[in-house]
Amino acid sequence: MDLNKRQIQLILILVENKREPDYLPLSAKELSRRVGVSSKTIYNDMKTIQDYVQQFDVELIKKPRVGIYIKGSDKNLLEILTGIEFKRNNDYLDNKTRRELVFSQLLNSDDFITVQDLSDKYYVNRQVILEDIDDIELRLKSINLGLQRISGKGIKLDIDEDSRRKILTQVVSRQIFNAVPTINERNLKIINDNKLSIPKSLIKAVDSILNNFIKKQVMVLNDYEYQSLLVHLLIAVERIRLGKFVNNEHWGYSEIYLTESKILAKELEERLDIKFPEQEIYYIQLHLIAAGKKRPNNISAKLNTSNLLQTYLNNFGYDDQLYEGLLLHINSSLNRWKLGVSITNPYKDSIIQKYSYAFEAAINLKKLYEQKYNTKINDDETAYLALHFEAYLERKRANNNIVRTIIVCSTGLGTSQLLAARIKNDFSRVKIEKILSYDEFLKFDIKDIDLIISTIELPENNVPIIYVSPVVSTEELNNKIKMAVTSNTSQAGNYSLFNSLISSKNIILQKVKDWQGAITTLGKLLENNGVLRTGSIDSAIQRENLSFTSFKNISTPHANPKFVKKTQIGVLKIEKPVIWGEQKVDLVFFIAFKENMDQSQLDTIYERFWDILSNDKLIKKIVSSTSSEKISDLLKGR
Known part of the structure; x- marks a missing residue:
């Protein structure tokens, strides 16, 4: 027997009520209040629910002027809950899924659809559907399209077929x-x-x-x-x-x-x-x-140094894999861009949020191609370009994790060769550059070396040294290498670097008219506090016009690094949410990062930043805060 979402909710309410000590029957009025429908609908639902619970040897009791309750053993009630949980996992529509389905239904229909039609189809009350419609209308406004709402007729999209x-x-x-x-x-x-x-x-x-x-x-x-x-x-x-x-x-x-x-x-x-x-x-x-x-x-990449891509990558940094990957991608994409045909990217939002640095690199590259070919490249295409940049950054991170090592022993022969073989076999991060005798070590330039492993006493220097026996156990060797090369990337270290970018003086709580006003308000605060130079506000607004940085109730605008005097993150809590792209935003983080920041520092900052942005409970606490100091403390994990 099929149950709709509301009927499932009613069963859960009744079962939970039964499990409460000294429970009392619930009136139809109380049940209607909890699920947002009329008492008449509740009575209709009870007929279906009664048939459903009977198969579990559970009885639904409806007593006039007393109320409604469920009667049965704990074992049988557990069977009902287990069956419903399975059904919810398979059939339950979360808000996001339902809104996508409502949106596609509106897109597929050339006729008016009533709120009641949608309410009946998705088993939710009218208010929920109205909130869905508001969300869809917001998305349409961001691309200059609208909804028709006519009382008595319903809702309709007024757009052409293309x-x-x-x-x-x-x-x-x-x-x-x-x-x-x-x-x-x-x-x-x-x-x-x-x-x-x-x-x-x-x-x-x-x-x-x-x-x-x-x-x-x-x-x-x-x-x-x-x-x-x-x-x-x-x-x-x-x-x-x-x-x-x-x-x-x-x-x-x-x-x-x-x-x-x-x-x-x-x-x-x-x-x-x-x-x-x-x-x-x-x-x-x-x-x-x-x-x-x-x-x-005919797949080929003409690798030369006189093209737009090469010029851009000369400034950004690259390896052959990034260059060839982007070149092949762009060559196959140019026809789409010229014809105005766009591919879709179902992972776009995740890419923009999680790989913001790579997406920024892709945004700057796509601007050059838009100018050269007088075309428009959307965020879906840009997000695919960002994946090439993120893969390159991951390769750089992997290379940065390589520990360049030399092994030193009295002669550079014999047991040191055995030690080197064991290290190569057991420690993938450790790259042995040289095996040296003591005399060779004294003449060797160690400026590019991260670690020295030695079986004999050596003069002190700036490079970490671990002393081992030629037949040291793997466990001992592993512990010593870890202690020597582990960078200060503990949670406290991550917090420390990110926290240095947060100051209560760069946090403001204020009402603004629109997203441009939000950037202007926060930008002026940062300019006055010596974080940004004049021109940063216009730069950030121009950047938003290329691709909105908003997601959920948050936005993360940023200016061109040339306008940044001091690396900081400014915060604006908006008293009344404003429309920002497809979102209603009430929390803004203005990212002000100077040019040529170390990639490892950026990774550490963004890792902590992403933890904050993806922590819904923390974001709610920040939004409900009433002082700059409190927001600062929350961001710093206090």
């Missing part, structure tokens, strides 16, 4: 690829049907058709190009079935991939019993041109 499909692509991509990394039989089983706006059967069918088409046409697509093409086709099929077609006036009649587009359309038609109009075939062609430029025999 915009509708672009937004649907983002929503459907998140629904599918936030749940599973790739489409296959096993992964599809993981996704619950009620959390998708497109049926699994259609996803499976179109994935199979597209896979076979790519193999036959000998095309090479990377993961995100394939995912975006798949989602485009899924949405196209759904919209065509509703009789809704794209406008073809935006495209010419190029022959590139036209034949392949007709082949793909025909295969979809035959398998799915659908007819692709001519303009939809051109739409497929557009996406094939954008995603399918590469073939196995």
Whole structure:
């Protein structure tokens, strides 16, 4: 028997009430208050609940003028709770999932939908749906689109088909690829049907058709190009079935991939019993041109020093892997950017939040390409570029963890060779640069050495020395190496570096009109306190116009480092939340970092910063604080 979310909630309330000492029956009025529906709805729900609990030998008692309660043994009540917990894990829709489904339903409908229709479908009260609609309207405002709300008729999106499909692509991509990394039989089983706006059967069918088409046409697509093409086709099929077609006036009649587009359309038609109009075939062609430029025999990276990418990386820093990875990515992306076709990135928000330094590098690079090609590159594309930068930074971190070591013994032969072999085998971080005799050591330049392992007494110097026997145990050797090379990265150390950037004088509680006003207010405070130079505020606002730094109720704007006098983090607690991109923000962290900061310091700062931003309880405490000193203490872990 199926239970809706409200009925599950009512059972849990009744069971919990039964477990309370000296419990009293609950009236229908009290139950209606708790779940936000009428008493009439409660009585209707009780008929379903009564049938459900009977199978567990539990009785639902309804006594006029007394109330409603549940009667049964603890063992049977536990069976009910176990069954409901399993059902909640599989069927429960959290706020985020439900809002995505409501959004996709509005996007797929050209007619008005009432709040009551949505309330009935998702088993929540009208107020919850109204909050969902407010959230969706906020997202639409950030891209200059709006909702129609007409009393007595309902809600409707007033947008053209192209915009509708672009937004649907983002929503459907998140629904599918936030749940599973790739489409296959096993992964599809993981996704619950009620959390998708497109049926699994259609996803499976179109994935199979597209896979076979790519193999036959000998095309090479990377993961995100394939995912975006798949989602485009899924949405196209759904919209065509509703009789809704794209406008073809935006495209010419190029022959590139036209034949392949007709082949793909025909295969979809035959398998799915659908007819692709001519303009939809051109739409497929557009996406094939954008995603399918590469073939196995023509993937190449022209590595030269006179291009835009090389110039940018000369200033940022790079290795061959970063350069070649970005160059291949950009070469395959240029067609998309020029045609105005965007891929979607279901991991965009996580990338922006967790890899903020890498995303900033990607933002600066994309600005150069936007200027050169007079195009617009969205955050989804930029987030993929950021992954290349983050991988490079991870490689640098790994290299920074290498302990460059020399081994010294009386002759540099014999037992020292055994010691070196053991270290190479057991300690991957330790790189042995040289094995030296005592005389060789006295002449050796140790400026690039992190650690000296010696079997004999050596003169004191600035490099850590550990003394060992040639046959030292692995455990003892491990302990000594750890003690010598462990950097001061304890939690206290992490807190200390981050805490040095927080000062109550750079924290302000104030009401502002909008996000620009928030940056201006906080920026002026930091300028007056000698943290920022004149020009920092305009710089931060320009940066936000490229890509909003807001997520949840937080925003983290920052200015160009050339405007920073002193590395600090300013804080603004906004008395009344303001719209910031797609979010309502009431807490702002202005990041002011000087140029050429050491990467290890940045990593330590951002690690602690991310811990704070992802700690919802701490953020709530900060938002409810009434003084700069209290906010400072909370940020410093006091």
